[in-house]
Amino acid sequence: MTKAVAADMDWNNLGFKYWDLPYRYQAVYKDGKWQKGGLVEDSNLTLSEAAEDFHYGQEVFEGLKAYRCKDGSVNLFRPEMNAKRMQDSAKRMCMATYPIEDFVAAVKEVVKANQEFIPPYGTGGSLYIRPFMIGTEPMVGVKPSKTYVFRVFATPVGAYIKGLTPMPYFVSEFDRAAYAGTGQAKTAGNYAGSLYPSMKAKGEGYADCLYLDPREHKYIDEFGGANFYGVTKDGQFVTPKSDSILPSVTKKSLLEIAADLGMNPTEKQIKMSDFDQFNEAGAMGTAAVISPVGSLTYKDQKFVPFSETETGPYTKKLYDELTGIQMSERPDKRGWVQKV
Numbered sequence: 529m530t531k532a533v534a535a536d537m538d539w540n541n542l543g544f545k546y547w548d549l550p551y552r553y554q555a556v557y558k559d560g561k562w563q564k565g566g567l568v569e570d571s572n573l574t575l576s577e578a579a580e581d582f583h584y585g586q587e588v589f590e591g592l593k594a595y596r597c598k599d600g601s602v603n604l605f606r607p608e609m610n611a612k613r614m615q616d617s618a619k620r621m622c623m624a625t626y627p628i629e630d631f632v633a634a635v636k637e638v639v640k641a642n643q644e645f646i647p648p649y650g651t652g653g654s655l656y657i658r659p660f661m662i663g664t665e666p667m668v669g670v671k672p673s674k675t676y677v678f679r680v681f682a683t684p685v686g687a688y689i690k691g692l693t694p695m696p697y698f699v700s701e702f703d704r705a706a707y708a709g710t711g712q713a714k715t716a717g718n719y720a721g722s723l724y725p726s727m728k729a730k731g732e733g734y735a736d737c738l739y740l741d742p743r744e745h746k747y748i749d750e751f752g753g754a755n756f757y758g759v760t761k762d763g764q765f766v767t768p769k770s771d772s773i774l775p776s777v778t779k780k781s782l783l784e785i786a787a788d789l790g791m792n793p794t795e796k797q798i799k800m801s802d803f804d805q806f807n808e809a810g811a812m813g814t815a816a817v818i819s820p821v822g823s824l825t826y827k828d829q830k831f832v833p834f835s836e837t838e839t840g841p842y843t844k845k846l847y848d849e850l851t852g853i854q855m856s857e858r859p860d861k862r863g864w865v866q867k868v
């Protein structure tokens with residue numbers, strides 16, 4: 529793949545795609561410990577055909593962003609939470625864990641080394657950072673690898689789902705994760721399993737699927753790549769409590785922001801049959817930021833919580849506050865932002 533050239537980037541129309549930037553960080557785990565890592569230029573990895581990851585799927589990943597501020601400085605948003613979640617995902621997948629402080633340092637190194645690719649302030653773009661880890665030991669028996677590669681690459685992106693544009697969503701009859709399975713881990717298999725339902729929904733004109741709880745198909749779980757929230761008619765922020773969803777950094781942050789905004793936030797089981805209690809609903813995540821649900825189709829019934837074309841006032845307030853903190857335009861009273 530040819531290397532990206534900063535002068536050729538169309539910052540206002542980035543979409544969500546991979547660019548081969550100059551530098552990435554790599555560290556290798558062998559002989560029971562992490563070896564000293566560092567920046568590398570080659571975007572390719574050479575692995576044995578029998579590497580664990582290819583067959584039995586020992587893979588975990590993260591997604592976070594670096595934001596260019598008005599004064600030219602660069603922000604990260606709560607990177608330790610991604611580092612901790614990667615450790616939790618790795619434990620679930622029987623993998624080595626990468627130290628939190630080394631994760632954050634690696635992310636900062638990658639951002640600094642590729643800084644000309646951080647989209648300029650005002651374009652709506654950001655530098656999406658993708659840390660991941662794979663089991664690399666050659667094997668054919670089903671067991672955990674004894675060797676791992678930890679890598680962090682970055683790519684400039686626009687909004688994953690375009691800004692605050694309401695989108696149509698579809699309640700899937702499939703599950704993205706099993707009950708008591710790996711839904712809380714950010715691991716490749718959950719996403720591989722979601723491709724079939726997601727492609728089916730997209731083929732029918734939906735932005736993506738909303739999944740129900742895998743045990744009873746009664747409660748709302750989450751979207752394929754984002755958590756769910758609803759705002760009740762009296763302005764309460766509600767988000768699902770479930771063991772089969774990814775613990776989202778954006779969700780945890782919006783729970784606190786919603787409290788500041790007097791939205792009396794709660795995490796609880798939400799019955800799909802109670803969806804009409806919501807006057808607004810949305811998807812929340814690093815890539816998605818906050819994306820309003822324009823409509824939700826469930827068993828041939830289409831619900832429109834607010835409007836198919838307009839964004840509701842609570843969603844707008846939450847979005848402005850979250851993105852304002854991320855770009856240092858609103859006070860960061862909890863110390864969520866770190867300069868690179």
Ligand code: PLP
Nearest residue numbers: 753754755774776777778813814
């Ligand atoms: N749920 C899933 C399945 C995701 O892939 C993501 C994205 O990382 C999220 C939720 C949102 O998590 P976060 O806010 O930490 O990006």
Ligand code: COI
Nearest residue numbers: 591592753813814815816
């Ligand atoms: C993220 O928001 O960082 C994700 O990993 C979601 C993915 C579907 C792009």
